[in-house]
Amino acid sequence: MSDTAPSALETLTLKASGCTACGLAAERTNVVFGSGSPTADILFIGEAPGFNEDQQGVPFVGAAGKLLDRLLGEIGLEHDDAYIANVLKCRPPGNRDPRSDEIEACKDFLADQLRLIDPAVVMTLGNFATKLLLKRDVGITRLRGQVYPWWNRYLVPTFHPAAALRGGATVLGHMQEDFALVRGILDDAAAAEQADPDAEQLGLFS
């Protein structure tokens, strides 16, 4: 038996591993709950696990994940500086789009991840994550490129990395602009904290 009590995030991960709230449970190899730092300042939200993620139980381990790591590297961050999650924790068969009943069944897990990790910035990757958080039925092409206030923190929507893999340099360039917005927010928050060590209590990071 471990001599330390499991964290709330570990308890939630365990709960998700036995989830049967929707039909995807019958088809999955692994629940892909999330990975990265439980104290990250930035949390990424993708769409749903693909084949590789389902096999390994870890989000963004395939080609899209490699591009995500590259974009993180370009703003001076590593995979482990972030926390990475998805709207759905189980793979839709054949990588089809998430269905609304599946999103509904899964969304409390994402809400709990956001509450427990409490990042300064949330970056949504693609339409499903962006629509779920911003509750606006507008496509990512129109929503990206801006910073949105979101529950006392910042939300920066961008394309899904798979779109950049398909769409080439233009989509990738837009994603780089959006990642630069994230860098700016983190820098501003760090500068504010340095100028005023009580900044954390002023709610900059909450």
Ligand code: URA
């Ligand atoms: N695409 C996603 O949206 N999430 C993953 O984990 C992998 C690919």
